[in-house]
Amino acid sequence: MATFMSWLDLCLACAGVYLIKRIVSKKNLAPFPPGPKPLPLFGNLLDKPSVKQWLTFSDWANKFGDMIHLEIFGQHTVILNSANAAVEMLEKKSSIYSDRPTLPMGGELIGWKDALVLLPYGDKFREHRRNFHRVLGGRTAVSVYHPIEEMETHKTAGAIILRISYGYCIREGGDPFVDLAGKVIDDFARYTAVGAFMVDSIPALAYVPEWFPGAGFKRKARECHADLLNMINQLFELAKKQMAAGIACKSLTSDLLERKASTEEEHDIKWTAGMMLAGGADTGKQTNVPQTVSSNYAFFLAMTLYPEVQRKAQAEIDAVIGSDRLPTFADRESLPYVEALVKEVYRWHAVVPVVLPHRLTVDDIHNGYYIPRGTLMTIDTVMRYSHLYRGMLHDPSIYPNPMEFNPNRFLPGEASVLVSIVPARSLLLDGLVNGFNIYQQVCTFADASVWLTVAMSLAVFEISKVVENGVEITPEVDPSSGTISHPKLFKCSIKARSAKALELIQQNPRH
Incomplete structure (x- = not known):
């Protein structure tokens, strides 16, 4: 009582x-x-x-x-x-x-x-x-x-x-x-x-x-x-x-x-x-390993679900770099499809689905509505209704079929350019461009880390669905809650693409 x-x-x-x-x-x-x-x-x-x-x-x-x-x-x-x-x-x-x-x-x-x-x-x-x-x-x-x-x-x-x-x-x-x-x-x-x-x-x-x-x-x-x-x-x-x-x-x-x-x-x-x-170290309880991990996991999930995208990116790497070495940052401008793939990872899986709030310092009238001083302003970067996603990164009016993983959206000449929907500096700092809720300089660093992981992994690994007891297992796309969101744990098969790829992996055993 x-x-x-x-x-x-x-x-x-x-x-x-x-x-x-x-x-x-x-x-x-x-x-x-x-x-x-x-x-x-x-x-x-x-x-x-x-x-x-x-x-x-x-x-x-x-x-x-x-x-x-x-x-x-x-x-x-x-x-x-x-x-x-x-x-x-x-x-x-x-x-x-x-x-x-x-x-x-x-x-x-x-x-x-x-x-x-x-x-x-x-x-x-x-x-x-x-x-x-x-x-x-x-x-x-x-x-x-x-x-x-x-x-x-x-x-x-x-x-x-x-x-x-x-x-x-x-x-x-x-x-x-x-x-x-x-x-x-x-x-x-x-x-x-x-x-x-x-x-x-x-x-x-x-x-x-x-x-x-x-x-x-x-x-x-x-x-x-x-x-x-x-x-x-x-x-x-x-x-x-x-x-x-x-x-x-x-x-x-x-x-x-x-x-x-x-x-x-x-x-x-x-x-x-x-x-x-x-x-640089969002880990998530289920992973317990440090950052850019959320985007890296989303990349492996996407490659498991979209093998045709993986093959196209690998073909570009093979044509530009060959099979005798791993990609480096010096190769980035020469790999436009891999670049587009990384941007699509950021869009497809929002690392920061709901941005940490801002606070209004004075009363404001916006579009005829009263917003009092002290109001908390938060941004929903990912939204879903009626079996479709809608929002800044999953808005079907900007990105047709938004839940499809499609790097073509970000190739030169395509209409959907990720940066174009968030040209503003303050929004960039809040991570709407690539999902990292840190300043632009840290976004640049984290982006470089994700790009390198993606390019190196595509160069040497074949990523596919796991087959158990003769049944192919299709992973579920189910992002977690929290300020930093992670894909739901999933199974996938990761194998060396070739004997030469295996040799590169053995030269870099912690890759």
Whole structure:
């Protein structure tokens, strides 16, 4: 009885705050955008989905249009479901839509609030952005790391990002930092997902003691916080020790530390490197291996389901490169079909199906609708309704037969060009071009890593469906929930294409 009353008291307190806010607030200048009908007191608390949010958002888009409004205890949220709406608001009005909200679970309790993607717009945000630009400011700067990527791709995906972020070379036969990074980034994907935790809708729950019934999220947050700090601090201190000993490899951390002038800058560098690791190491619980993994897995899934695409890409590689070596970055411009295939991987499987929210800093009227200050703005990059996908990356008006994997969309002269639907800089930074929710410089790095994995794999492997007991197994296309989405685990057959390909694989055994 006491427990029930405690919860009741908390709910009544939240409802009371909401009612007072409504009473003292000014009259709306225009109607809110359309959305599901709210309940008295609780608003849309019971409507907001916690898993595979894009499915619910897609149904709403079909009913309400490009802007969908929710309200939970006075907190307004607008979900944008088209590229045009996102550009019109987040880019053309970026001065008022660039702020970030506080995420009670992922940001405050777990500790990602110091990471770039969750920083509020201001001096600290700009400093972190400058850090990225200093080291990864464009393709020329990123190209300095291409030799490292080519070398480490023969090991694991995690080896690349650890080496570039911290100058850390992984241990053969299993590495503790790879495992720790895998867990931490999986936590990030799960606990920063829009609507995944009640505490994000009712921030007062963050003050409930850990022993309180229903407050198991507090215990989980404490454990995740410890893992996050272990990863951030241990790798950073290791890089500093190697620099002091004169044995540090070139990395983002070493480059920035050489320029630092204060303790505060060192703290910023620590979190810049941590965000770099996060941006290059989305792992997913089911994989437990570091980043760009989501896109790499989507590539293998697509090749399993679309063998004719695989054969066309392999024919291009054979004609341009031959069979005596593996592709390198120097070959990229000579392989237009492989380039188009990589872009189609990004479009076909959205790594970031629902972008982390922005926050409006002043009242706004947009297309006749009132959007109050403090409203959270989120973007649904993938939507599905009536057995079809619709949205910025799966909009059938832009991409006919959107669930078909078809690299021809991105060949020169074709109408569907991925970048054309998101020309705006702020949207690019949110990962709508290639699904990575990090700054453009990190997108460029991650894109290079994915391209290299795709090209090398196509050069030496034949990827096909598994046959079990005489039955061919067709994988299911079923993306996971979370800030970072992964394909559902699937079986496929991976064999060397030829004796020469086997020789190349044996020369690079960790490929």
